[in-house]
Amino acid sequence: MLRDISAFVLPGIMIAIGFSFSNVEQERKKIDPETNYRNYCAGCHGEKMDMFVDRNWKFGNKKEDLFKSVKYGRENEGMPAFGESLTDKEINALADYILDGIKNVDKYTSNNKPVSDVFKTEEIDIKLELVAEGMDIPWGMAFLPRNEMLVTDRNGKFYKVKSDKSLQPITGVPEVLSKGQGGLMDVVLDPDFAKNKLIYLSYSKFKNEGGSILATTAIMRAKLDGDKLNDQKDIFVAAPYSRTQHHYGSRMQFGKDGYLYFSVGERGNEKVNPQEIKGNDLGKVHRIKSDGSIPADNPFVKTTGAEASIYAYGHRNPQGMTIHPETGKIWTNEHGPRGGDEINIEEAGKNYGWPVITYGINYNGKPISNLTSKTGMVQPIHYWIPSIGPSGLAFVKGNKYKNWEGNLLSGSLRFKFLQRSILKGTKVVKEEILFKNIGRVRDVKMAPDGFIYIAVESPGRIYKLVPLN
Known part of the structure; x- marks a missing residue:
């Protein structure tokens, strides 16, 4: 699995990978964007969206930019297209979820860090x-x-x-x-x-x-x-x-x-x-x-x-x-x-x-x-x-x-x-x-x-x- 491919909308990262070796058709029934993020995105962008932190937007930072990146992919950056795996409704919901999540940078960067050495x-x-x-x-x-x-x-x-x-x-x-x-x-x-x-x-x-x-x-x-x-x-x-x-x-x-x-x-x-x-x-x-x-x-x-x-x-x-x-x-x-x-x-x-x-x-x-x-x-x-x-x-x-x-x-x-x-x-x-x-x-x-x-x-x-x- 690739953890730091240049992809999606930010250099050095990629939307991909989930937790389980599960049937994608069953996953598609779940329109919940949090579930889709966990299944498709967390592997490269982090469970807490921490890989979005301190990155420069590469392909645009608006909802329509995210939609295009997710649906059509960025082949040269190592990101596949998800248009056949997710519906447009799911992709739009996922884009909203990501944009909302990265507004809370401190929340996503501080959680679960070790408190002791x-x-x-x-x-x-x-x-x-x-x-x-x-x-x-x-x-x-x-x-x-x-x-x-x-x-x-x-x-x-x-x-x-x-x-x-x-x-x-x-x-x-x-x-x-x-x-x-x-x-x-x-x-x-x-x-x-x-x-x-x-x-x-x-x-x-x-x-x-x-x-x-x-x-x-x-x-x-x-x-x-x-x-x-x-x-x-x-x-x-x-x-x-x-x-x-x-x-x-x-x-x-x-x-x-x-x-x-x-x-x-x-x-x-x-x-x-x-x-x-x-x-x-x-x-x-x-x-x-x-x-x-x-x-x-x-x-x-x-x-x-x-x-x-x-x-x-x-x-x-x-x-x-x-x-x-x-x-x-x-x-x-x-x-x-x-x-x-x-x-x-x-x-x-x-x-x-x-x-x-x-x-x-x-x-x-x-x-x-x-x-x-x-x-x-x-x-x-x-x-x-x-x-x-x-x-x-x-x-x-x-x-x-x-x-x-x-x-x-x-x-x-x-x-x-x-x-x-x-x-x-x-x-x-x-x-x-x-x-x-x-x-x-x-x-x-x-x-x-x-x-x-x-x-x-x-x-x-x-x-x-x-x-x-």
Whole structure:
């Protein structure tokens, strides 16, 4: 599920997604706009309409503007049309409900916020220690020596968080298309960073072609020299470019083999991109060397016409990626549509099925596929209905967090919490919701100091999880 697509009438958001995998025809019988908002809109605009706060209107702020956006959609922004799912009467009532709701900004932004920075969990009490603030959408984190860290802000800014919690801007970052879901996204350090000072940034690269702005996912390598980047070089640029402004993927992870793994979303064109491996990098997990060259054992190196960087395909929009501390396998989580967010273990050359198989339905309630499994396509090890909007992924390591070692942590953009998944082998046997309503959790990382860090939006902050017992 997409939590922050540029859509509807405001940049960076989208009307879509509901709570349940229910029959849309039954829902249509309910003209109540509150019900329709909850079922179709809350996933991206927030249950309390909080995603309308501090946004600039993009397609007009009058009732007729909302009506057009809902009925006809904004395809390039990632928003489907709801004209076949909702009647004109329902859309008009929904527009009135939204316009009335956003007049009460304070009401919708203050409700249900945590009143304390100490949270009880099933195993331990945890204090959220504020590490940094003053960002917009902190997208990725990487940890430096001397108790410092790097943080990307999706608006295109890049920071070094100093030990005194101040933000030091870093120059030399790539120019990004900071629209929709695009911008400056993940950051990782080279495995030999202590010697070479190399870092990697994923971002939305763009160009003007025929009067249209086209964008794609790119990976830049650069040398960190104090507060600036030098020797910048794009080592990967996904093909093809797209007019859409969502589903960039963009998570990165170095494997135990020393190669760089990263995700590229299908850019909203599920009918073509995720299942096509020839001349198409979208809807895939890729694997390259640190200089951008291709490992000789990549699965499609010898497949005529195929993109040699592809490691796995059939993905929608993976925004979480981590490495299993024991097996070395690459794990991902990804947004489904309305339902069907997934956790997957990436295997060389495998097809993960999107959109041929899925546990979700379309945002407007229409089926995407009647299949949830098919021979030759990999099943997720876990899926969520309703969607939680997963972003960021990390295994808990070490003994700082009682009984958490080996657990899997996923950020939730949809519900604004951290999800703890307890595993038995590769099966999720239990889950716990942590830090409910803390904010849209964009990233989660285990740091070299043995602590867990999370990056949240609304407002943009970095927290350190400090166990108290």
